[in-house]
Amino acid sequence: MSVKTFQRGVNVPHYKEFSEGQPISTIALPSEVIIPLQQHIGAPGQALVSVGDKVTAGQKIGESSAFVSAPIHASVDGTVTAVEPRPGFTGASVESVVIAVDLKQKEPQWTKRDHTAMSKDELKAAIKDAGIVGMGGAAFPTHVKLSPPSPIDTIVINACECEPFLTCDHRMMVEMTDALVEGAKLIAKVVDAPNVVFGVEINKPDAIKALQSKISGEKGLSVVNLEVKYPQGSEKQLIKAVLDREVPPGKLPLEVGVVVQNVATAIAVYEACHLNKPVIERVLTLSGDAAYSPGNLMVKIGTPISHVLKERGGARVAEASKERELSLPPDLVGKIIMGGPMTGWAQSNLSVPVVKGTSGILLFSPTMVTETEHSDCVRCGKCVEHCPMFLYPNYIGQYAELGNYAKAAEWGAIDCFECGICTYVCPANRPMVQFVRETKKEIAAAKAAK
Amino acid sequence: MPGQDMRLTISTSPHLHSQDTVPMAMKDVLIALLPVTVISIYMYRFYAVFLIAVCMLSAIVFELVFRKVMKKEATLFDCSALVTGLLLALCLRPGTAWWVAVLATFFAVGIAKELMGGLGWNRFNPALFGLVAITLLAPLYVGINPSFALVRPSFGSLDVITQATPLALMKQGAFGQLSLSQMLIASPGGALGETSALALIIGGIYLLYKKHISWHIPISIIGTVLVVSAIWTPAGIAAGIPLFHVMAGGVLIGAFFMATDWVTSPITTKGQIIFGIAIGILVMIFRNGLASTEGVAFSILIMNAFVPMIDRLTRRPKFGEIAFGEAAVPAKPSVSKSS
Numbered sequence: 001m002s003v004k005t006f007q008r009g010v011n012v013p014h015y016k017e018f019s020e021g022q023p024i025s026t027i028a029l030p031s032e033v034i035i036p037l038q039q040h041i042g043a044p045g046q047a048l049v050s051v052g053d054k055v056t057a058g059q060k061i062g063e064s065s066a067f068v069s070a071p072i073h074a075s076v077d078g079t080v081t082a083v084e085p086r087p088g089f090t091g092a093s094v095e096s097v098v099i100a101v102d103l104k105q106k107e108p109q110w111t112k113r114d115h116t117a118m119s120k121d122e123l124k125a126a127i128k129d130a131g132i133v134g135m136g137g138a139a140f141p142t143h144v145k146l147s148p149p150s151p152i153d154t155i156v157i158n159a160c161e162c163e164p165f166l167t168c169d170h171r172m173m174v175e176m177t178d179a180l181v182e183g184a185k186l187i188a189k190v191v192d193a194p195n196v197v198f199g200v201e202i203n204k205p206d207a208i209k210a211l212q213s214k215i216s217g218e219k220g221l222s223v224v225n226l227e228v229k230y231p232q233g234s235e236k237q238l239i240k241a242v243l244d245r246e247v248p249p250g251k252l253p254l255e256v257g258v259v260v261q262n263v264a265t266a267i268a269v270y271e272a273c274h275l276n277k278p279v280i281e282r283v284l285t286l287s288g289d290a291a292y293s294p295g296n297l298m299v300k301i302g303t304p305i306s307h308v309l310k311e312r313g314g315a316r317v318a319e320a321s322k323e324r325e326l327s328l329p330p331d332l333v334g335k336i337i338m339g340g341p342m343t344g345w346a347q348s349n350l351s352v353p354v355v356k357g358t359s360g361i362l363l364f365s366p367t368m369v370t371e372t373e374h375s376d377c378v379r380c381g382k383c384v385e386h387c388p389m390f391l392y393p394n395y396i397g398q399y400a401e402l403g404n405y406a407k408a409a410e411w412g413a414i415d416c417f418e419c420g421i422c423t424y425v426c427p428a429n430r431p432m433v434q435f436v437r438e439t440k441k442e443i444a445a446a447k448a449a450k
Numbered sequence: 451m452p453g454q455d456m457r458l459t460i461s462t463s464p465h466l467h468s469q470d471t472v473p474m475a476m477k478d479v480l481i482a483l484l485p486v487t488v489i490s491i492y493m494y495r496f497y498a499v500f501l502i503a504v505c506m507l508s509a510i511v512f513e514l515v516f517r518k519v520m521k522k523e524a525t526l527f528d529c530s531a532l533v534t535g536l537l538l539a540l541c542l543r544p545g546t547a548w549w550v551a552v553l554a555t556f557f558a559v560g561i562a563k564e565l566m567g568g569l570g571w572n573r574f575n576p577a578l579f580g581l582v583a584i585t586l587l588a589p590l591y592v593g594i595n596p597s598f599a600l601v602r603p604s605f606g607s608l609d610v611i612t613q614a615t616p617l618a619l620m621k622q623g624a625f626g627q628l629s630l631s632q633m634l635i636a637s638p639g640g641a642l643g644e645t646s647a648l649a650l651i652i653g654g655i656y657l658l659y660k661k662h663i664s665w666h667i668p669i670s671i672i673g674t675v676l677v678v679s680a681i682w683t684p685a686g687i688a689a690g691i692p693l694f695h696v697m698a699g700g701v702l703i704g705a706f707f708m709a710t711d712w713v714t715s716p717i718t719t720k721g722q723i724i725f726g727i728a729i730g731i732l733v734m735i736f737r738n739g740l741a742s743t744e745g746v747a748f749s750i751l752i753m754n755a756f757v758p759m760i761d762r763l764t765r766r767p768k769f770g771e772i773a774f775g776e777a778a779v780p781a782k783p784s785v786s787k788s789s
Contacts, residue, residue, distance in 0.1 A: 420464030
């Protein structure tokens with residue numbers, strides 16, 4: 001079995017054992033959902049509803065006329081109780097539609113249609129209408145990504161799931177293989193791409209087997225086995241591994257004739273085209289060493305973290321008693337992360353809702369919470385050795401620390417996609433990713449001032 | 451804000467960290483130096499214990515004092531002062547007077563490290579800087595004339611420590627007195643850390659295994675010394691001389707423990723190989739061309755000065771900056787074979 005990968009990167013313990021064997025399950029609805037009008041990169045949506053309105057699941061409640069944006073839909077039947085800024089997962093407040101959930105929910109009736117008969121433009125319109133964004137976490141509107149100005153020859157389905165703990169893509173690959181393959185083919189059809197490649201890390205043999213048996217004999221479709229290495233699921237590294245093409249700095253994958261889509265996104269595309277179903281729910285992984293009951297959950301968009309924790313138990317107490325602990329005592333839970341542990345966001349507010357890009361909710365015990373104090377760079381070169389973008393995080397950090405952001409940019413801060421490896425390997429505990437973010441902000445501000 | 455839980459830790463990604471820390475790496479260096487330390491103590495008894503104790507203690511004191519005077523927080527926990535102290539002791543010859551050892555430590559920890567800005571900012575390897583400083587300032591006291599050690603007769607017999615070093619024997623052409631197997635396992639003559647090639651190699655392998663150093667610097671230094679000493683053979687040479695050159699003097703301790711110092715070696719592997727080869731060539735120039743001692747120390751310090759230049763010249767392109775043959779940008783979309 002040939003296994004491909006990119007250069008550099010690092011082996012991070014993957015911690016998938018907590019949830020990889022857990023089938024996707026649903027949880028009870030919360031009493032209230034908070035649906036941010038911006039869950040994507042691009043223009044925020046404008047609310048189409050106001051307080052007191054009755055809404056049904058799948059109804060469009062937010063939209064923008066800008067091209068780079070994605071509509072927002074109600075995820076439940078209910079009544080709008082507020083349209084106001086609410087805290088989002090980044091810590092900033094986002095204009096949100098708050099819906100009181102009806103006790104009686106109608107089973108949503110999606111109108112099936114023959115997606116094979118739809119034209120490219122019809123498909124793209126369906127994708128846009130469904131509010132699909134990159135569901136791996138980046139949340140870039142999918143219809144924009146599927147409007148490339150130059151020809152595309154290959155669709156790469158990002159089925160790596162290289163972030164530790166996360167297993168939702170894995171479960172979807174195993175349990176929703178048909179929808180995934182159909183979705184990938186639809187994506188290829190929209191951009192006229194003759195090839196579809198599924199890039200899967202080899203720690204998911206059941207997913208590889210399921211995909212292989214599903215696509216056998218299909219022209220243009222293939223599965224590529226990838227080494228288990230972080231960040232294998234980063235677009236540029238994935239394209240390098242799968243096709244041996246390098247996307248130039250500052251450019252997008254379409255530059256080398258490729259569009260990358262994540263597993264959950266491809267499934268959402270299938271559901272949008274075949275069922276006319278918008279993105280109102282997603283599968284996420286609840287995990288972490290302190291999680292009482294790790295698993296892969298189908299959760300409605302807008303569900304507060306606190307509700308997910310209430311439904312599945314919060315922290316794990318003693319191993320023997322397995323009792324639920326809802327109050328998250330600090331000796332049990334030190335950190336709650338939305339997304340993966342390498343790129344996700346730490347949360348302090350449990351009313352923050354699940355959004356389209358939420359791939360996981362992780363509960364870390366205090367022992368997993370790493371120190372934040374750092375010392376001077378000791379020039380060990382580990383960050384340089386492992387940086388998948390071949391940058392110099394050491395110099396970026398040193399210059400940014402001194403306030404010399406122009407120099408930090410010169411050593412590659414702008415090309416950094418913040419995978420976190422430099423900070424992960426640094427023996428001096430230096431927060432390189434933070435320095436990179438600072439530099440990007442300062443450089444953008446300097447550009448704007450000109 | 452509703453739902454706010456102030457007890458949860460908020461920090462930016464990544465939320466995982468490798469087990470690597472500076473103090474742990476330094477402790478591993480101390481562990482890696484243990485075999486040669488034991489052999490040097492076995493060989494030189496109190497002379498070795500005395501020098502190691504003086505150097506390590508004064509390293510701690512100088513680090514504390516310098517940081518206090520410079521109004522910086524203490525960094526003793528990083529253990530780098532202990533490493534510098536031990537390395538320096540291992541570079542000294544038995545019988546070296548206590549004040550010479552203290553002076554050397556002063557230059558190593560006080561001047562080369564702390565005055566330069568502390569760990570990470572020093573341009574020169576502190577231990578070697580201290581060694582070279584006393585070699586230049588107090589040459590008569592660092593073992594060039596071993597009889598000076600007689601000032602400390604209370605330590606017992608000096609037969610062992612007054613023995614000529616293997617390198618000196620080589621220079622005199624007295625190859626008959628050299629034994630490759632003895633030099634490998636344990637033999638007197640020279641500095642504390644030059645008593646056993648095998649002990650140094652074991653320590654080096656430990657550091658390689660722990661991934662604190664990579665093979666590039668040690669192998670390029672040792673390889674270059676082997677090659678150059680095989681080609682460049684001044685009059686009066688016996689067979690097997692390249693191996694003698696590697697095992698005699700400071701080549702092994704320099705290659706595994708000094709030149710690989712994180713702070714004072716190049717960042718990229720390409721730079722590390724250039725650095726190692728240059729050190730190897732310099733060592734042989736010092737040995738064959740010039741009649742000086744401490745050739746390894748001088749060679750490494752000279753190349754320390756070139757590290758910023760080597761780093762600049764070996765700067766690598768970013769990902770995607772160079773097109774990788776035809777694979778970079780396809781001229782036309784192509785259909786691959788079905789799976």
